[in-house]
Amino acid sequence: MGRSPCCDEVGVKKGPWTPEEDKKLVDYIRENGHGSWRNLPKSAGLNRCGKSCRLRWTNYLRPDIKRGKFTEDEERLIIHLHSVLGNKWSAIATRLAGRTDNEIKNYWNTHLKKKLLLMGIDPVTHRRRTDLDILASSIPGLLAASANLGSWDANTLRLQADAAHLAKFQIFQSLVQLVSSAGTPPPMDAMSLLGGTSAPAGLRGCQLGDVLQMNRQLEAVLNGSLGLAQDSMAAATASALPSLTNMELLDSFHAYSDRDIAAEQLNGGDGPDEVNNNLYSSTGHLAAANSTLSSVSAAAATAADDQMMERINSTDASANSSASTAFEAWEGLNPDDDLCWKNILDQISWTNTQ
DNA sequence: AAGGCGCGCAACCGCTATACC
DNA sequence: TGGTATAGCGGTTGCGCGCCT
16 A cells, blocks of 8 residues: 555645636536546646545536535435435435535534434434433533524424423433432432432422332323324323424324335335334424423423422322323423523532442 | 624545556 | 555535624
8 A cells, every 4th residue: 555645746736626627627527528537637737636626526516416405305315314324425425316425424414413413312323312421411502502593493493492301301311210220228419419409490309209200200201202102192192282383293293204114115225124214203203292291391381399299299190190290290390490400410420420 | 893703515634445457 | 466546435624604792
């Protein structure tokens, strides 16, 4: 090996291409084809290395390149393909007519990755994010994003708000696991974290048993929405919460996953693809579940902290009533007080080091 | 009006794979 | 079979632009 890069050539121009250079390159390739890229610059009268010419042609000047904004279908396809292929941008690009690998890569890094993160999905594994550290590190971004939503449309706003709800819920759940999984009596700091003055407003003064019960309720609700009891969940949601916006959102996400499955079956190229179907349905269900959570929360927005705790304590185990109480409880876990969550995160890191 | 800042995108860098001698 | 040239790929960089203060 030991090949020296072609761009080491002295005196070869680098940096942005001028319109004149573009014209020279296009004219030459139209007349002669690119042939050997190494020899092309000299033949075309360009003071560039062959590699630079090749990149300029393949990423920008090629006549079949489609420019402009990515459509929603293209976005979905990229996410879908990325979940199967990973960072194989060129392979992904072959499935999107007119898009280059570079363009898709850039779009992924600048838009789609953030979008998935905001939805509580790990852009690498395409799974629900459960790792406590990752979640903790994402919270400042989530909070910043939720405070900086001016230019987004209504559905996007709701999705992002829902994603923030979900992330908070996941942190809470991890926190409870942390405490409840300790074989020995839970550390006092963790206890005070869950029920003490640094706890979310709704949990202040709360006993560990109460918190664990509430967590089970929340988990049941979320699991139901994630496909374990979709029909009853949808029915409960419809009766308890006739919100057109959220039902439309739910439908759109179901249509989203169904369309994707159908497309996969039509293509037939990759064979059965459970990973992707799961990605889409879980993405949709998560969004729907959180949409539901937030809208029920909105309905219970005025519940005072002590009233909420009363409801939790008097909750029976039947699915619907516990679900609605858990939703209300959830409202208490979603204070707009960032400081509250900061306290939680601080204490989590302290607890983890013990 | 000007400076700071963040974002998006084109281009580059470094590496691997493949072709060819 | 080994060395070299070339193509292709993915990660990273840096510039330009728009927005904000």
